Amino acid sequence: MLSLIPGPGNVDVLMASELVEAGRAMRAGFVSPQRTTLVASTHRIYAIEEKIRPGDGRFRDEEVRQAARQLARRALLLDLSELAARSGAVINTVLFGAAAASGALGLSREACEDAIRRAGKSVEASLRGFPAGWAAAAAGDAATGSAPEAAPGAPGKAAPPEAPALAPALARRCEAEFPEEMQPVLRLALARLVDYLDEAYAASYLDRLRGLLEAERVSCALAARAAPGLAVWMAYEDIQ
Structure with missing residues (x-):
């Protein structure tokens, strides 16, 4: 304008x-x-x-x-x-x-x-x-008669982006302690948390998820649903 x-x-x-x-x-x-x-x-x-x-x-x-x-x-x-x-x-x-x-x-x-x-x-x-x-x-x-648009995607339907390489210690824990179906989300979450603070903070994310998986009456599916939400809250951004 x-x-x-x-x-x-x-x-x-x-x-x-x-x-x-x-x-x-x-x-x-x-x-x-x-x-x-x-x-x-x-x-x-x-x-x-x-x-x-x-x-x-x-x-x-x-x-x-x-x-x-x-x-x-x-x-x-x-x-x-x-x-x-x-x-x-x-x-x-x-x-x-x-x-x-x-x-x-x-x-x-x-x-x-x-x-x-x-x-x-x-x-x-x-x-x-x-x-x-x-x-x-x-x-x-x-x-x-108008500019071409990319096909709109509904939120939540887009393919997840490729996660950057993780530090070896985090990658080993991710693979050894969590089911294969959780790996893509965990890798994205860990990369985000390392960027947000550091590797130790990202490791604490795995500790919390591990505790959830080991809790009574908590299924792998429930832990997988909780994983992205926990990562978002641990990387909370409130700076405008």
């Missing part, structure tokens, strides 16, 4: 570098079906409110997507983070390219790229990122 004090309903172009960031702008009334072109990335950076919940606290991405399609005059939704990673550029450059390709800025590709060159900062990377955003938005418009 190129305004120090944007007014609800008076925004021509709104650019958001993350999906829920776009959702917040829509909730505040900055996106209107009469005039606003919304250009937003569909990737997620989880908010503190999502991280602190003991279960799956993620916001439902599809609700934000639906709101964008309903509330904006035109919605361009792209995975700009993926495009930035592939082009080796910062996401803002890719976002600029997508917004310029929408036509809402009234700037030609040549004028934008010339401005990047004259600025003289990160020129090579920016001249990779800007065309990537431009091409993705333009390709979506040519095919469907």
